[in-house]
Amino acid sequence: MAVTIWDVAKKAGVSVATVSRVINHSTHKVNEATRRRVLAAIQELGYQPNDVARGLKKRTSRTIALIVPDISNPFYPAIARGIEDIANQHGYAVVLCNTYENLTKEREYLDLLRRRWVDGLIFATVGRNTRHLRWLRGHSIPVVLIARDVEGLEIGSVLVDNFQGAYEAIRRLIRLGHRRIGFIGGPPNLHVVQERRRGYLQALCEAEIEPDPSLSVEGNFRAEGGFEAMQQLLQIPLPPSAVFAANDLMAIGAMDAIKRSGLRIPEDVAVVGFDDITFASLVELTLTTVAQPKYKMGTMAMSRLLEIMRGKRNGPRKIVLEPQLVVRDSCGAHVRRIGG
Amino acid sequence: MAVTIWDVAKKAGVSVATVSRVINHSTHKVNEATRRRVLAAIQELGYQPNDVARGLKKRTSRTIALIVPDISNPFYPAIARGIEDIANQHGYAVVLCNTYENLTKEREYLDLLRRRWVDGLIFATVGRNTRHLRWLRGHSIPVVLIARDVEGLEIGSVLVDNFQGAYEAIRRLIRLGHRRIGFIGGPPNLHVVQERRRGYLQALCEAEIEPDPSLSVEGNFRAEGGFEAMQQLLQIPLPPSAVFAANDLMAIGAMDAIKRSGLRIPEDVAVVGFDDITFASLVELTLTTVAQPKYKMGTMAMSRLLEIMRGKRNGPRKIVLEPQLVVRDSCGAHVRRIGG
DNA sequence: AATGGTATGGTAAACGTTTACCAAACAGGT
DNA sequence: ACCTGTTTGGTAAACGTTTACCATACCATT
Numbered sequence: 001m002a003v004t005i006w007d008v009a010k011k012a013g014v015s016v017a018t019v020s021r022v023i024n025h026s027t028h029k030v031n032e033a034t035r036r037r038v039l040a041a042i043q044e045l046g047y048q049p050n051d052v053a054r055g056l057k058k059r060t061s062r063t064i065a066l067i068v069p070d071i072s073n074p075f076y077p078a079i080a081r082g083i084e085d086i087a088n089q090h091g092y093a094v095v096l097c098n099t100y101e102n103l104t105k106e107r108e109y110l111d112l113l114r115r116r117w118v119d120g121l122i123f124a125t126v127g128r129n130t131r132h133l134r135w136l137r138g139h140s141i142p143v144v145l146i147a148r149d150v151e152g153l154e155i156g157s158v159l160v161d162n163f164q165g166a167y168e169a170i171r172r173l174i175r176l177g178h179r180r181i182g183f184i185g186g187p188p189n190l191h192v193v194q195e196r197r198r199g200y201l202q203a204l205c206e207a208e209i210e211p212d213p214s215l216s217v218e219g220n221f222r223a224e225g226g227f228e229a230m231q232q233l234l235q236i237p238l239p240p241s242a243v244f245a246a247n248d249l250m251a252i253g254a255m256d257a258i259k260r261s262g263l264r265i266p267e268d269v270a271v272v273g274f275d276d277i278t279f280a281s282l283v284e285l286t287l288t289t290v291a292q293p294k295y296k297m298g299t300m301a302m303s304r305l306l307e308i309m310r311g312k313r314n315g316p317r318k319i320v321l322e323p324q325l326v327v328r329d330s331c332g333a334h335v336r337r338i339g340g
Numbered sequence: 341m342a343v344t345i346w347d348v349a350k351k352a353g354v355s356v357a358t359v360s361r362v363i364n365h366s367t368h369k370v371n372e373a374t375r376r377r378v379l380a381a382i383q384e385l386g387y388q389p390n391d392v393a394r395g396l397k398k399r400t401s402r403t404i405a406l407i408v409p410d411i412s413n414p415f416y417p418a419i420a421r422g423i424e425d426i427a428n429q430h431g432y433a434v435v436l437c438n439t440y441e442n443l444t445k446e447r448e449y450l451d452l453l454r455r456r457w458v459d460g461l462i463f464a465t466v467g468r469n470t471r472h473l474r475w476l477r478g479h480s481i482p483v484v485l486i487a488r489d490v491e492g493l494e495i496g497s498v499l500v501d502n503f504q505g506a507y508e509a510i511r512r513l514i515r516l517g518h519r520r521i522g523f524i525g526g527p528p529n530l531h532v533v534q535e536r537r538r539g540y541l542q543a544l545c546e547a548e549i550e551p552d553p554s555l556s557v558e559g560n561f562r563a564e565g566g567f568e569a570m571q572q573l574l575q576i577p578l579p580p581s582a583v584f585a586a587n588d589l590m591a592i593g594a595m596d597a598i599k600r601s602g603l604r605i606p607e608d609v610a611v612v613g614f615d616d617i618t619f620a621s622l623v624e625l626t627l628t629t630v631a632q633p634k635y636k637m638g639t640m641a642m643s644r645l646l647e648i649m650r651g652k653r654n655g656p657r658k659i660v661l662e663p664q665l666v667v668r669d670s671c672g673a674h675v676r677r678i679g680g
Numbered sequence: 681a682a683t684g685g686t687a688t689g690g691t692a693a694a695c696g697t698t699t700a701c702c703a704a705a706c707a708g709g710t
Numbered sequence: 711a712c713c714t715g716t717t718t719g720g721t722a723a724a725c726g727t728t729t730a731c732c733a734t735a736c737c738a739t740t
Contacts, residue, residue, distance in 0.1 A: 004726055004727085005726065015689065015690045016726090017689075017690060017691080017728080017729075018688090018689060020728055020729080021689090021729095024728080024729095026728095028688085028729085030689080031687080031688060034689085048451070048455055050396075050725090050726050051452075051455040051456045052392060052396045052401070052456065052725090052727090053396050053695090053725070053726035053727040053728090054727055054728075055695095055727090056392045056393050056396050056696070056697090057694075057728045058695085059695075061392070071420065072417035072421070077412035078412065080411065081440075093449075095435035095437075096436035096437075096438075097435075098420070098421075098424065098436075109433075111388070112391075115388055115389065115391040117391075117392055223622075252619075252622060255622075279592075279619055282563075282592060282595075284595065284599060284624040344697085345696065345697065345698095354719075354720085355719070355721075356720090357699075357722095358718085358720080360699080361698095361699095366699090368699085368718085369716090369718065370717095370719080371718060390695090390696050391697095392697090393695070393697040393698090393725090394697055394698075395697090396695090396696080396698095396727090397696080397697045397699085397725050
C-alpha cells in the first residue's frame with residue numbers, strides 16, 4: 001500500500017542508499033543529476049519516509065512530551081504554547097499528556113513515553129511520590145521539570161520563586177490593614193505549595209501576626225476546591241477579611257463562594273490568587289494575583305531541554321524566574337490592566 | 341544499553357519467538373514452566389518491549405491523536421477528557437496536538453501523524469480549506485471530526501445541533517422583549533458558525549425582525565475578539581439591547597467590554613454565549629449560554645473512532661447531539677446552577 | 681604505467697520486534 | 711510398529727529505514 005524507499009529507488013534507477021542520502025542531506029555526495037532524478041521520483045510517487053522505521057534505526061523520534069496534571073487549568077496551555085513554539089523551531093513535535101493529578105496515570109505515561117523513545121520530557125509532576133522520578137533519572141532520558149520542583153533530585157527545573165510571590169502578596173494584604181488572612185492551599189506534598197505557605201507565614205511573622213490554624217485550609221487546585229474551602233473559612237467564628245489562594249482557579253472558586261454568601265469583594269473579603277491565568281483579568285473578576293511568566297517558563301524549559309538533549313549536562317539545575325504581583329480590584333486597590 | 345528481547349531469551353534459555361509469544365498472549369501455546377522462566381527473566385532484567393520496533397512490525401501504534409484549534413479554550417479540555425477516558429479503557433494513548441487555528445500547522449500535524457502511523461484521528465479542523473481533509477480520506481486513516489463538521493465530505497463527525505442551539509437562544513431573547521440583537525460570529529468559513537448564524541436569522545425572521553447587518557460582526561473565537569467586537573457594536577448609532585456570541589470565550593470578552601463601558605448586564609445589554617465552558621457558571625459572570633455536552637461528545641467520538649478502526653465503515657456519518665440552553669443572569673432570568 | 685585521491689554509487693548489516701513455517705517430541709489409536 | 715494429531719519450541723524472513731564499508735570510474739601526478 002504505502003510507498004517505500006524501495007519504490008523510489010526503483011523508479012529513479014538507483015539504490016535505496018542513494019535515495020536515503022538525498023532525503024537526509026547526507027555529507028556523502030550525490031551527483032546533481034541523480035539527486036534530481038530521485039527528487040522527481042519522490043515527488044511523483046508522493047513518497048514520505050516512514051518515521052517509525054527511521055526511529056527504529058536512529059533511536060530517536062524527534063518528539064518531546066509535555067506532561068501536565070490538568071490541562072483544563074488555563075495555566076498549562078499558556079506554558080504549552082511557549083514550549084511548542086521553541087520545539088517546533090527546532091523540528092521537534094510536542095505531545096501533551098494529562099495526568100489529572102493521578103499518580104498512576106503519571107507512571108503509566110512515563111512508561112509509555114520511554115517505550116516510545118521520546119527524545120525528552122517536560123514535566124509538571126503530581127508530586128506525591130518521587131520514586132518513579134528517580135527511576136527516570138536512572139534511564140538517562142532528558143528531563144526538565146516545570147512549574148513544580150521536586151527537592152533532592154538532580155533534575156533540572158524551571159519555575160517561579162514561589163516563596164517570594166506569596167510573601168509579596170501577603171505583605172500587600174497586611175499593608176492594606178488585614179490581620180486575619182486565610183490561606184487556601186493545594187495538594188500538601190507539593191513543594192510549590194509548601195513554598196507558598198512559607199511565604200504566607202513569613203509575611204505574617206514579620207508583621208507579628210500569630211498564624212491561626214483554622215484560617216488555613218487545604219484545596220485541590222481546582223475551582224470547586226476553592227469554593228468549598230472558602231465556604232469552610234466563612235463558617236469559622238472569626239472569618240478572615242482576606243484570603244490568599246495557592247492558585248487562581250481556587251481563588252476564582254473562593255470569590256464565587258464569597259459572592260454567593262452575599263458578601264462583597266473586596267469590601268468584606270479581599271482575595272488574592274496565584275498564576276494570573278487569562279480569566280483573572282476579566283473585569284467581573286479582576287483578581288489580584290501573583291503572575292507567573294507562563295510563556296517564558298515554557299520557552300526556557302524547552303531551551304534547557306534542548307541543551308540537555310544535546311549533551312550539555314552541566315547547566316543550572318534550577319532556573320528561578322521572578323513572579324510579579326498584579327494588583328486588581330479583588331484586594332481593594334484600583335490599578336487595572338486593559339484588555340482580555 | 342537497553343535490554344532487548346534477545347537478552348531475555350538468552351537468560352531464560354529459550355528463543356526470541358517464545359519470549360514474544362508470552363508477552364503477546366499469543367494463541368500459540370507455551371508450556372507453563374517455560375512461561376514462568378520467561379516471565380522471571382523479564383522481571384529480573386526489567387525488560388520492556390520496544391514500541392517503535394513493535395510498531396514497525398505490526399503497523400500500528402496504539403495511539404490516537406486529538407487535533408484541536410486552541411487548547412486554551414476550556415471547551416477542548418472538556419472534550420479531551422471524554423476521549424481519553426474511552427481511549428485508555430481500550431489501551432490507546434492519546435496525543436494532543438494544537439493548531440492554534442493555523443491551517444499550515446494543521447497540515448503539518450496531519451503529515452507528521454500519518455508518518456508516525458497513528459491508528460486514528462479525532463479532529464476539530466480550523467476549516468478554512470478542505471483539500472487536506474480529502475487527501476486524508478484517500479489515505480484511509482480512521483478519522484472522526486468533532487465539534488466542527490465539514491460539509492460534503494464522507495467523514496464521520498460528532499457535534500451538536502448548532503442551528504437549533506442558536507435558534508433557541510435567540511428565541512429566548514426575543515421572548516424577553518429584545519428586538520435589536522447583536523451577533524458576534526467566528527471564523528466565517530466554519531460550518532458551525534454558519535449554522536449558528538442561520539439559527540440566529542431564522543429566529544429573527546420568525547419574529548418578523550428585519551436583520552440589521554451592522555449588528556453582525558465577526559469575532560475570532562477568543563475573548564479579545566469578543567471584547568473588540570462588542571466595542572464595535574456599542575459604537576453604532578442604535579446599539580443592541582442583547583448580543584449572542586458564537587462561543588463563550590467571546591461572550592465573556594463581550595461582557596468585559598460592556599462592563600468597562602459602564603453599562604449593566606443584563607439591564608442594559610443581555611448576553612448569551614455558546615458552549616457552557618466551566619467559567620461561564622461563575623457567579624460573577626453567570627453567562628446564559630447554549631451548553632454543548634462536551635464530555636459526551638468526547639466519549640462518543642472516541643467510541644465511533646474505535647468502530648471505524650475495527651473496520652465498521654458503515655456507521656452513521658454524523659452524530660448530532662442536543663444542545664441545551666442554560667439560562668443564567670446575563671440575559672435577565674433568574675435560574676441559577678449551583679457550584680463551580 | 682603506476683599510484684593515489686576524489687566523486688559517486690551499491691551491498692548488506694543493522695535497529696528490535698512479530699509471525700509464518702518447520703520440526704521434534706509425545707500421546708493415543710490402530 | 712506405524713500413522714495422526716497435538717504441544718511446544720526454534721529459524722528466519724519480514725517491517726522500512728540508515729550507514730559502514732566496499733567498488734568503480736575518473737582524474738591528476740609522478
